[in-house]
Amino acid sequence: MSAIPVVTSGSGTADLVQGLERLQGPVTVIRRCTELSELIAACQSGMARAAIVDDDAGELTASLADRVAAAGVALVVLADDQAARSRFEQLGVRCASRNLDSPALAELVASAVQSMEARGREEGAASALADPADSLRSWELAGGTSVGSSDSQNHRQGKIVAVWGPAGSPGRTTLAVNLAAEAAAAGSQVLLVDADTYGPSVAAMLGLTEESAGLAQACRLADQGLLEPAGLEASAVQVDVRAARLRVLTGVTRADRWIEIRGTALARVLEEARSLAEITVVDCGFSLEADEELSFDTMAPRRNAATLVALEHADTVYAVGAADPLGVPRLVRALAELENAVPSASPLVVMNKVRASVTGRSPERQLSEAWARFGPGQIDAFLPADWDAADAALRSGAVLLEAAPSSALRTAIAALANVPASGRAKRRRRRRIPAK
Known part of the structure; x- marks a missing residue:
């Protein structure tokens, strides 16, 4: 067996x-670290293959465990x-008793390293064999039918829909x-879920005045390995929509609280x-930059991680743009x-605020022709610029279904959601991906 260099942290590791x-x-053991930040730095330097941390070393969270794993280092926590x-096992971290003898601990560390290296080889092989064409292209939002998935899978696991678009208020929320x-x-x-870390506005749009951040609360539970369906449900606000109820995880109450929405925790949320709801709709931020942590220390979170994680986990991505000379480019x-940022995403393009006053007569035709020249793929949906309906919804803190049920904008969004104006889901024939 090759040498396994180990770094440690915590008072309970001294005797071991x-x-x-x-x-x-x-x-x-090549280094004893006094703080977890020092241990993370040692792991990221490439000097270690395993880390042994005592439970008293500090708050051991999912974010920390994932940073250690991302460095290719196996983590073992000492806890009695x-x-x-139970919490560490929920985070996928191996645990050992402080009373474990040295030979048994050495064997556990070696096993953890072997498992991590085997997992890395499997992920590398899967990545090399993956076909981008197999990415999920579309999903019937209300019907819950995904291309290439069996009915039994759909019953067991809910779907995630991400709504994203560039800066400039194209209408994501x-x-x-x-x-x-x-x-x-x-x-x-x-x-x-309001995962916009720059301008969270779902709560304001729905007229929710409580000063709470449901997503931040859920992320805290997830980061500590304590998130369960009951806790996730308790973090959400219930909003009545006609005779139905919509659960909402509100966003941070101030933009400077974005640090509470860590990517690792959001992924767990x-x-x-998926086990709580048939459909999870995520309102994403606009920015896809991933290099912010270069200007921080190794423990810093990334502001755009929430958007990137949501897009990576989504079964369907709606890319929203404003239908005007600024919004289209x-x-x-x-x-x-x-x-480039999320190669697995295969977005459906939605052109919002469509109006003849900026595109000329036959705006949908004009936009389609322009998109054919400059844009990738095709435009999948057009949403009209229905200012009166949008203003009525904002004024009353309600959704279009309640504030302007007969409006052109509501009708277009209902069609995109595969729900006609009556509120009953349409039936669509299931589409299959042709064999290659």
């Missing part, structure tokens, strides 16, 4: 370190409290809120949401950035 050193085996051990409302009114169990550039 001495025992490992006396073994003179392949597991060798059963509640703590308006579309996300009303898609969620239409699906809920049609009878689906729906969770609406979204996966837990912004969306074209943003889609190129999306392809």
Whole structure:
């Protein structure tokens, strides 16, 4: 067996370190770190293959565990409290008793390293064999039918829909809120998540005045390994939409609280949401930049991680752009950035605020022709500029289904959600991907 360099942190590791050193085996302690930030730095430097951390070293969260794993380092936590051990196991972290003898600990560390390296080889092989054409292209929002998925899978696991678009207020929140409302009114169990870390506005659009951030609360539970369906449901606000109820995880109450929405925690929230709701609609931020942490220390979160994680986990992505001379080129550039940032995403293009006053007569035809020249793929949906309906909804803190049920904008969004004006879901023939 090759040498396994190990870094440690926490007072409970002192005796075990001495025992490992006396073994003179392949597991060798190369550094004792006084703080978790120092341990993370050591892991990211490439000097270690395993880390042993005592439960008293500091708050061990999902974010920390994922940073260690991302560095290719196997993590073992020393804990004797059963509640703590259960929490770490929920985070996927191996636990060991502080009373474990040195040979058994060395064997556990070696096993953890072997498992991590095997997992890395499997992920690398899967990535090399993956075909981008197999990405999910579309999903019937209200019907819950995904291309290439069996009915039994759909019953077991809910779907995630991300609504994203470039800067400039193209209408991301308006579309996300009303898609969620239409699906809920049609009878689906729906969770609406405000993951915009720059301008969260779902709560304001729905007239929710409570100063709470449901998503931040859910992320805290997820980061600690304590998130369960009951906790996720308790973090959400319930909004009545006609005779149905829509669960909402409200966004941060101030933009400077974005640090509470860590990407690792949000990923766990979204996966837990699949068991709580048939459909989870995520209102995303605009920015896809991923290099912010270069200007911070190794423990810093990334502001855009929430958007990137939501797009990576989404089964369907709606890319929203404003139908005007500024919005169209912004969306074209943003889609190129999306392809680089999240190659697995295969977005449906939605052109919002469509009006003849800026595009000329036959605006849909004009936009389609312009898109054919400059944009990727095709435009999948057009939403009219219905200012009166949008203003009525904002004024009353309600969704279009309630504030302007007969409006052109509501009708177009209902069609996009596969729900007609009656609120009953349409039936579509299932489409299959042709064999190659």
